[in-house]
Amino acid sequence: MIITKSTSIKEALAIGKECSKCGNCCSYSSGALFDADIPRIAEFLKITEKALKEEYLEEVEKFNTLRLRPKLIRQKDRPHGRCVFLEDNNHCRIHEVKPTECRIGNCGQDGEKLSIWFRLNYYVNPYDPESIRQWAMYLETNQTISGGNLTDLVPDKERLSKMLNYSELRKK
Ligand code: SF4
Ligand code: SF4
Known part of the structure; x- marks a missing residue:
């Protein structure tokens, strides 16, 4: 499939289903949220949106745009770290409602293009x-x-x- 900046979110999400959920990428980074992800994740965890933001989310800046993503558990101020929602068995604790960027990113043949698509449309x-x-x-x-x-x-x-x-x- 040809992926362009104008590819719809619906199409991008459909291609993003290629991820085999191995958890590798989640061990050094996490995916950005859309605003609509916040109430879904808060409801799933049975906490308030305020608690979700305070306990589990952090700001990330790319291309001079700020977004929220799950906190990274870093060692000694390193820039990268394990996603706060990645469990010891490498499963995502919030898989059913994971952030939009996590649902789009994948390691399939279109993965890199989808990453560029995300940067272009959301950063x-x-x-x-x-x-x-x-x-x-x-x-x-x-x-x-x-x-x-x-x-x-x-x-x-x-x-x-x-x-x-x-x-x-x-x-x-
Ligand atoms: S929210 Fe889940 S899928 Fe996204 S980076 Fe964290 S562990 Fe991985
Ligand atoms: S995007 Fe790739 S590295 Fe990340 S969990 Fe899916 S298959 Fe593993």
Whole structure:
């Protein structure tokens, strides 16, 4: 299947079912949540949304966008760590309601494209010059999918140029 930035969340979730739940990726990272994930996970754990955020979630910033993800249990301030919901048997404690990024990510042949799809749709903000600058740096050493080039995201070439040369510093 061809995955582009415009691929729908429904299609992305359908492809994401390839994950074999081995728990490897969960032992050094965790997936970002959509807002709708928060009440579902809180209800599953039988705690309030406030308690969920305080006890189990942390902020993650990518491409100048903040999102929430399950806390990582780090050793000695290392940037990576085991997801707080990964159990000793490598099963996800909240598998039935796990975060959207966890449901999309997989190690199948489309896994990398789905990761790019997630970054493009949920982290990269075409209206935020800093987000675009960080995406431009990312593209220097990484590939993207259709719809994810700089000129796709910011078709106005003059505006794109101002963003990239720091003439436009912040969101308007
Ligand atoms: S929430 Fe579950 S699937 Fe997602 S990273 Fe944590 S253990 Fe893995
Ligand atoms: S995405 Fe890959 S590494 Fe992560 S749990 Fe699924 S199969 Fe394992």
